[in-house]
Every structure is written in C-alpha cells, then in structure tokens.
C-alpha cells in the first residue's frame with residue numbers, strides 16, 4: 001500500500017514546494033511510482049513541473065469539491081514515473097466551499113483511499129497556512145515531512161507547527177507520524193545557518209535528515225523551465241542533496257522506524 005506524506009509548514013517560502021517537487025522526482029527516477037497532489041492555490045508545484053495552470057479541466061479543486069476522482073484528474077509529468085494532480089486558483093474557493101460540508105476534514109482522505117494501491121508514494125504539497133486544505137492533507141497523510149529554513153526563529157516556528165500537528169492528531173488522524181525534518185537553504189558561510197542546524201538537530205535528533213539542502217541557484221531557476229532541479233541540473237549541489245534525501249527517505253520507509 002502506498003505511503004501518503006504531507007509536506008507542510010505554515011510558514012511560506014521555506015522550501016515546501018521545492019522539496020515536494022525534487023523529492024518526488026528523485027524517488028520516481030529511482031523507479032518508484034509517485035503521485036504529487038498540489039494542495040496550494042498558488043499552484044507552484046503545478047507550474048514548476050511545466051503544467052500550464054489556467055487551461056486545466058480537472059484539478060485538486062474538482063477532486064475536493066466536484067467529486068472528480070484522482071484517476072480522472074492526474075496527469076503524467078516530464079519525469080518518468082511521476083504523476084501530478086495539478087491545481088489552479090480555483091482551489092482558493094475550496095476553503096469557503098468546504099467549510100459547511102459534512103466531514104470537511106476527511107474529503108481528501110476518502111479520495112486518496114481509492115488509489116492507495118496505485119502508487120508507492122503520494123506527496124501532498126501544502127499551502128502556507130493551517131486552513132482546511134492543510135487539515136485535509138494532514139488528515140489524509142500517514143506522515144508529515146517538514147522543511148525548515150535555516151534562519152532565525154526556525155525553532156520557534158517548528159515548535160508551533162508540532163503543536164498544530166498534535167491537535168490534528170487528537171481530532172482527525174491519530175495515526176499521523178512525524179516523517180522527518182529537512183533543513184533547507186543552508187549557507188555554510190553563515191554562522192546563523194550553522195547554529196540553526198545544530199539547535200534543530202540537538203532537539204529533534206533522529207527526526208532530522210542527514211541530507212541538508214544548500215541554498216543553490218539551480219534549484220531556484222529550475223521551476224521557470226518547468227522542470228525539477230534534479231532534471232534541470234542534476235550535478236548541482238542542490239540536486240545532489242535532494243538525491244541523498246530521497247535515498248534516506250526511501251530507506252526510512254523500508255525500516256518502518258518512523
């Protein structure tokens with residue numbers, strides 16, 4: 001049965017989408033079957049994988065609100081083995097439209113349950129907020145992967161996020177695991193960056209991946225070419241870090257230790 005992983009952090013600009021795109025691509029390139037569901041109305045995962053938002057017929061919105069299936073709504077990306085349920089700005093309306101529906105937190109879980117056997121991994125790229133879309137993702141997920149930017153206040157934000165995840169566990173999904181914490185946009189010349197890595201490692205110990213994602217221009221450029229960094233420039237330090245992360249991630253999954 002496939003594993004469902006929410007990539008979440010209520011803070012924007014920390015590397016959620018970059019991690020969702022590159023980790024899912026790197027795992028697909030290792031021969032796994034992977035689905036990425038774009039849960040953010042900004043649609044950065046969709047455009048970052050070269051799919052034109054506004055011409056889309058079936059999207060995450062149609063799955064959540066119009067009862068389309070994932071099978072009807074997913075499309076192949078340029079990465080062999082990687083499929084995406086794309087999104088466009090319609091998804092912003094889902095927050096409002098879902099608010100008064102029964103079992104509103106569980107819609108995504110119900111839809112994903114129908115296709116769990118089709119994929120080895122399903123990644124959910126969450127928006128930077130703890131609204132109904134992120135709650136749907138955390139309710140559907142087996143585990144949550146948290147990208148943390150190596151910057152001041154990272155620890156405070158992370159502690160708050162872990163508190164929110166506990167609330168979701170208590171109310172909607174008692175099985176939700178912490179998959180791991182990925183440190184992003186690391187700059188080795190910056191003392192603060194190094195201090196953040198130390199602080200987070202000393203607190204969260206084996207929950208923090210050994211692979212640290214450096215600040216890297218190829219990763220930032222790749223989305224404008226509609227390709228994941230790991231295809232756009234596989235030799236770059238950023239892409240190599242995501243390849244290492246993917247190996248660690250799949251290893252953890254096998255051990256079942258998280």
Ligand SMILES: Nc1ncnc2c1ncn2[C@@H]1O[C@H](COP(=O)(O)OP(=O)(O)O)[C@@H](O)[C@H]1O
Pocket residue numbers: 011012013014015016017018019044128184185186213214215216217219220221223238
């Ligand atoms: N390791 C990195 N090095 C350089 N730029 C990065 C890196 N990770 C993300 N970025 C850039 O930072 C911005 C925010 O990243 P993004 O993944 O979209 O964050 P989020 O999804 O959390 O909002 C984007 O412009 C992205 O291209």
Ligand SMILES: [Mg+2]
Pocket residue numbers: 016017018040044126127
């Ligand atoms: Mg994003």
